[in-house]
Amino acid sequence: MTLTTKMWVPQLAPMRPGRQLLSVLACTLLALSGCRTQDFPAYPPNYREYAYVTNGGSDTVTVLDVVNIRLDREVAVGHHPVAVIASPTRNEIYVVNSGVEGGDGSVSVINAENNTVSATIPVHRQPVSIDLASDGTLAYVANSGSNTISVLDLKSRRETGQIGAGEEPVSARIAPDGKTLAVANRRGNSVSIIDPATGKIRAVFPGCPGASDAVILPDSTKTFAACAAGHQVMAIALAHSKINPDQPDRLETLLDVGRNPAQLALKPDGGEVFAVNSLSNSISEIYAGTDEVAGAYMIGEDPVRGLVSTDNSLLYVANFQSQWATVYAIDDGRRSDPPIHVGDGASALAFSNSGLLLLVVDARSADIAVVRTASRSLFTMLPTGRAPNAIAVKAFKLP
Secondary structure, eight states: OOOOOSOOOOOOOOOOHHHHHHHHHHHHHHHHHTOOGGGSOOOOTTEEEEEEEEETTTTEEEEEETTTTEEEEEEEOSSSEEEEEEOSSSSEEEEEEOOSTTSEEEEEEEETTTTEEEEEEEEEESEEEEEEOTTSSEEEEEETTTTEEEEEETTTTEEEEEEEOSSSEEEEEEOTTSSOEEEEETTTTEEEEEETTTTEEEEEEEOOTTEEEEEEOTTSSEEEEEETTTTEEEEEEOTTOSSSTTOOOEEEEEEEOSSOEEEEEEOTTSSEEEEEEGGGTEEEEEETTTTEEEEEEEOOSSEEEEEEOTTSOEEEEEETTSSEEEEEETTTTEEEEEEEEOOSSEEEEEEOTTSSEEEEEETTTTEEEEEETTTTEEEEEEEOSSSEEEEEEEEEEOO
């Protein structure tokens, strides 16, 4: 596909004093940082990489050009976008729009090659999360207001089925082998294990107060669910895996962690899971193979999101009630100081494709902090729309 040579120029509203200060700060930081070409990969001319940030208060998605580290544009989507994910196989981005209160939501499909909305897929009441099959053909959307999971055929741009879940499902994760869907039901205080091929529930595990998040190990043998209204993480062995093909889904244990484990961060190698304990200002390190809690570590004020580096060595944590992101050195078993200064209300994290940049979404100051991972230092800050809440990165080459 050839790209148009016409430059897109955003029509910006007059800046608020705080936004003007932010813009000046960004320019100053760019000048002082001495951005050298050797700090970043040498990209071929047809290489593109963008970060997509959902703005819940603006009904838009901010698109950041990661190659040139600048704002590309702001794309109008549905009402109150709350989640975003990049396709592993197509140059597409999928945005979950929660919709007006009491009404149905939708999924906006953004063509990453021209950063425009190419389709809108209706779903059901108050969708809040999305996950994709490993081949990028199907999406699973948790409709928290309908107690269902929408199954979307992404090629035909339509819903092909609804799966019943527990009360207020907020996270639906598909296993890498495609044989299990794990659903955290917040109001139902439970975890549903579903066979995606048949749409039938294989098992329900109660006793997980305020279930908020779930992760599945890379070998598809186990899921961990965060019980955010309490202080535990549920470990469930999964049926139909290659390692244990004949075993039923079964509860292995409930692990004690800190208060309000709002989110789980999984190491890419699957060896450890980190519970991000919002009300304890800590993280808990869990050995996935043995279901042991290695320890809890003070990490920052109101941690809400964690992200492990691709080399499995560092856990980056967004601390919502501060202007800092913190780093935990996994092999050393300690917090690595000093923390990284970002914007106000850090709430979401993503790495650039090269891993040289960490992008931090700041909900209260409405900006993206661009951090150099090599030096763990702030490079620049770029504005977003109102109430940004989620981020995804997509890299690709044009034909």
